[in-house]
Amino acid sequence: xxxxxxxxxxxxxxxxxxxxxxxxxxxxxxxxGRLADATRSLAGQPGIREALILxxxxxxxxxxxxxxxxxxxxxxxxxFLHEYLNIPTAAVTPHLYTxxxxxxxxxxxxxxxSLDSMVVGEPQILGQVKxxxxxxxxxxxxxxxxxxxxxxxxxxxxxxxxxTQIGSSSVSIASVAAELARKIFGSLAHKTILLxxxxxxxxxxxxxxxxxxxxxxxxxxxxxxxxxxxxxxxxTPEITTGVIPxxxxxxxxxxxxxxxxxxxxxxxxxPDDCRALxxxxxxxxxxxxxxxxxxxxxxxxxxxxxxxxxxxxxxxQVAQQNQVQRSREAETAESIVQLEAERYGExxxxxxxxxxxxxxxxxxxxxREAELARTAQRLANLNAPLTPEQHxxxxxxxxxxxxxxxxxxxxxxxxxxxxxxNDD
Amino acid sequence: MxxxxxxxxxxxxxxxxLAVLPAALYNRPRWRHIAMPSALGAVFFHFVALAEMLxxxxxxxxxxxHETLSMLGLLLGAAxxxxxxxxxxVSFGIFLLPVAALLTLVPAFRPGAEVLDYPLLHTGWLFLxxxxxxxxxxxxxxxxxxSLLYLVQERRLKQKRATPARTWLPPLETxxxxxxxxxxxGLPCMTAGLLIGSVVAxxxxxxxFFADPKVLLSLAMWVVYxxxxxxxxxxxxRGRRAVYLSGFxxxxxxxxxxxxxxSVVHRFKAP
Numbered sequence: 001x002x003x004x005x006x007x008x009x010x011x012x013x014x015x016x017x018x019x020x021x022x023x024x025x026x027x028x029x030x031x032x033g034r035l036a037d038a039t040r041s042l043a044g045q046p047g048i049r050e051a052l053i054l055x056x057x058x059x060x061x062x063x064x065x066x067x068x069x070x071x072x073x074x075x076x077x078x079x080f081l082h083e084y085l086n087i088p089t090a091a092v093t094p095h096l097y098t099x100x101x102x103x104x105x106x107x108x109x110x111x112x113x114s115l116d117s118m119v120v121g122e123p124q125i126l127g128q129v130k131x132x133x134x135x136x137x138x139x140x141x142x143x144x145x146x147x148x149x150x151x152x153x154x155x156x157x158x159x160x161x162x163x164t165q166i167g168s169s170s171v172s173i174a175s176v177a178a179e180l181a182r183k184i185f186g187s188l189a190h191k192t193i194l195l196x197x198x199x200x201x202x203x204x205x206x207x208x209x210x211x212x213x214x215x216x217x218x219x220x221x222x223x224x225x226x227x228x229x230x231x232x233x234x235x236t237p238e239i240t241t242g243v244i245p246x247x248x249x250x251x252x253x254x255x256x257x258x259x260x261x262x263x264x265x266x267x268x269x270x271p272d273d274c275r276a277l278x279x280x281x282x283x284x285x286x287x288x289x290x291x292x293x294x295x296x297x298x299x300x301x302x303x304x305x306x307x308x309x310x311x312x313x314x315x316x317q318v319a320q321q322n323q324v325q326r327s328r329e330a331e332t333a334e335s336i337v338q339l340e341a342e343r344y345g346e347x348x349x350x351x352x353x354x355x356x357x358x359x360x361x362x363x364x365x366x367x368r369e370a371e372l373a374r375t376a377q378r379l380a381n382l383n384a385p386l387t388p389e390q391h392x393x394x395x396x397x398x399x400x401x402x403x404x405x406x407x408x409x410x411x412x413x414x415x416x417x418x419x420x421x422n423d424d
Numbered sequence: 425m426x427x428x429x430x431x432x433x434x435x436x437x438x439x440x441x442l443a444v445l446p447a448a449l450y451n452r453p454r455w456r457h458i459a460m461p462s463a464l465g466a467v468f469f470h471f472v473a474l475a476e477m478l479x480x481x482x483x484x485x486x487x488x489x490h491e492t493l494s495m496l497g498l499l500l501g502a503a504x505x506x507x508x509x510x511x512x513x514v515s516f517g518i519f520l521l522p523v524a525a526l527l528t529l530v531p532a533f534r535p536g537a538e539v540l541d542y543p544l545l546h547t548g549w550l551f552l553x554x555x556x557x558x559x560x561x562x563x564x565x566x567x568x569x570x571s572l573l574y575l576v577q578e579r580r581l582k583q584k585r586a587t588p589a590r591t592w593l594p595p596l597e598t599x600x601x602x603x604x605x606x607x608x609x610g611l612p613c614m615t616a617g618l619l620i621g622s623v624v625a626x627x628x629x630x631x632x633f634f635a636d637p638k639v640l641l642s643l644a645m646w647v648v649y650x651x652x653x654x655x656x657x658x659x660x661x662r663g664r665r666a667v668y669l670s671g672f673x674x675x676x677x678x679x680x681x682x683x684x685x686x687s688v689v690h691r692f693k694a695p
Contacts, residue, residue, distance in 0.1 A: 165451060183581060186595035283660035285596055302582055305663050314584045321585075 008049045008145055012104035013077040013096055014061030017118050020095035027087055028060040036135050042080050043141035050146040052136040054111070056128050058118050063108065065145045105149065105348070106341035112153040113160040114167065115333055121166040121326050126157050149344070156340045163336060166329040169322035173201065173315045174208040176322070177289045181209060181258055184287050184308060192216040194256030196249065197263035198230055201291050205260050210239060218256060220244040254280035260289045261296040269297040271304060278306040289315070357410055364406055368398050426480065429473035430494070430532040436466035437501065437525035444517035448592035456514055463521060467501040470528060474498055490531035492554065497527030499562040507566070507602065513594040519569045549624050556617030561677055563610030568670040570603035575667050600662055603670070607653050618646055638683035645676045
């Protein structure tokens with residue numbers, strides 16, 4: 001076999017949020033704009049046949065197919081880091097992990113399925129892997145080995161998403177609030193959010209709700225100038241914003257479907273206020289997200305029909321319960337990934353033997369056909385040509401002989417392969 | 425053949441009713457791929473069976489109890505498909521599909537043999553009368569189910585229990601919309617159905633028709649139905665009180681149905 005037809009070795013070298021601190025990851029991160037050039041450059045390194053770079057805020061990984069004979073594989077990736085990113089290898093080496101063959105396959109499947117993410121089950125990673133794959137394809141850095149492997153990784157990720165509920169529940173306060181709002185209102189399109197008070201978390205919750213489709217944002221703050229600043233900061237061509245003077249809060253609250261309150265100035269919303277509010281809304285539900293400490297909304301408001309009150313502890317509790325549920329789902333997902341990685345590894349390990357057997361059978365068959373043609377010609381020259389029936393019988397005979405002669409060699413090849421895999 | 429189609433429909437309703445449980449309650453979306461085609465097949469075979477049944481009986485309307493039940497089952501099956509397509513929720517199937525299967529079960533395995541003698545039996549007017557009223561009943565049942573689902577979801581949200589994002593319960597606003605829209609759909613059906621029935625009965629029976637208990641109850645049902653829509657629209661009635669109101673109207677509907685036993689007009693005896 002020539003060097004190019006010899007099977008390559010799968011090698012994954014990288015750092016992630018568990019092995020490297022942020023400053024190391026920052027230095028290694030490759031922006032999307034430079035990913036094509038970096039991938040091309042990595043694939044051009046000596047000894048590397050195929051290459052793909054995955055660079056996100058939590059990980060930088062180099063997935064490569066290298067020449068089997070090359071015994072200095074990780075050094076190639078380190079050289080690349082040194083040459084391309086100008087990072088001294090000593091600064092990175094302690095944080096690097098190196099995975100080969102089946103371990104690399106399993107790791108890739110785990111990454112694509114979001115089992116290796118900082119927030120397990122987050123959906124962005126699959127898109128990032130796909131983006132890296134697209135770039136590597138565009139620059140011609142991946143072919144017969146990495147391309148099918150990546151496609152398999154996407155199928156595994158899809159299977160994990162379909163067969164488990166790993167990504168179905170929210171685990172951050174802001175996303176829990178948005179999820180609860182969806183359970184009340186369905187689509188958040190054309191819904192109005194009222195921000196009472198100001199704070200980082202309330203801003204984040206408002207942004208999450210806007211991402212979900214809310215189109216109007218009202219802000220009310222004791223300091224009106226601050227309310228105006230917040231409204232201006234969140235205004236976009238799609239989002240209408242407005243300011244409600246704090247003294248008019250109770251007169252205007254009925255305009256909002258979702259009220260995020262974070263003043264911490266005592267109970268601004270009492271049951272009587274909310275009874276009037278629901279009446280003015282003709283019993284349409286209203287959702288209070290109370291992230292103030294002390295609470296802005298009297299807990300008794302939750303007992304009123306049409307009022308839903310979630311304070312910071314409630315949101316935290318839901319997030320924690322969701323996290324526990326997600327961890328349970330992750331266990332199922334891990335077993336799916338393990339099974340798929342084993343299957344793929346098995347297929348990959350069998351590939352060289354299968355190829356060798358195919359080549360052996362193909363050469364023997366060519367030889368058989370040539371000999372058969374020569375014999376048929378000789379018989380024709382002796383004026384005793386084979387009839388079609390005789391030709392079929394002889395053809396069958398030679399094929400049968402060939403198979404019987406090849407059988408021990410094929411078995412031997414398969415046996416060697418099994419032994420090698422067992423030894424591995 | 426009619427009975428065969430009907431039995432296939434019952435079987436498919438049963439499969440759909442079972443498949444909808446894991447799809448809705450256990451968050452297993454794959455089961456949806458079994459529930460939806462099964463329900464679609466059931467509605468198709470049910471329609472074919474009903475059309476054949478009515479054609480063979482040489483009348484255009486479901487008149488005996490079995491045929492009427494069967495048609496109500498068909499309407500409920502079709503309503504499930506419409507709701508599942510429009511609102512992307514199979515939750516209503518938990519209630520509608522078993523009811524559709526049960527309503528079809530009796531005519532599929534014990535076909536009725538009532539002999540009917542009624543002058544306008546073969547006209548389209550009576551068919552419209554029955555079909556429109558059945559559609560109104562189906563709409564009311566859906567509204568009741570939607571109100572119940574609203575109540576369950578409201579309780580869960582108030583209890584602040586963590587539930588997966590893909591819960592079997594539709595969002596509150598969706599169930600509220602379904603409840604109101606089905607009532608709004610049912611009102612013209614009920615009004616037109618009652619008007620057509622009244623005109624036909626006046627022509628064939630005369631003013632004595634208005635003394636019929638079923639007719640009186642039907643008129644009362646219409647008044648309460650209108651009142652319910654008015655209250656829901658103008659006060660935005662939701663939750664527990666909406667369930668009570670829908671339940672009350674549904675009880676009247678059951679009373680109207682049961683009044684067939686006391687009614688001369690609706691037992692199709694010749695005038």
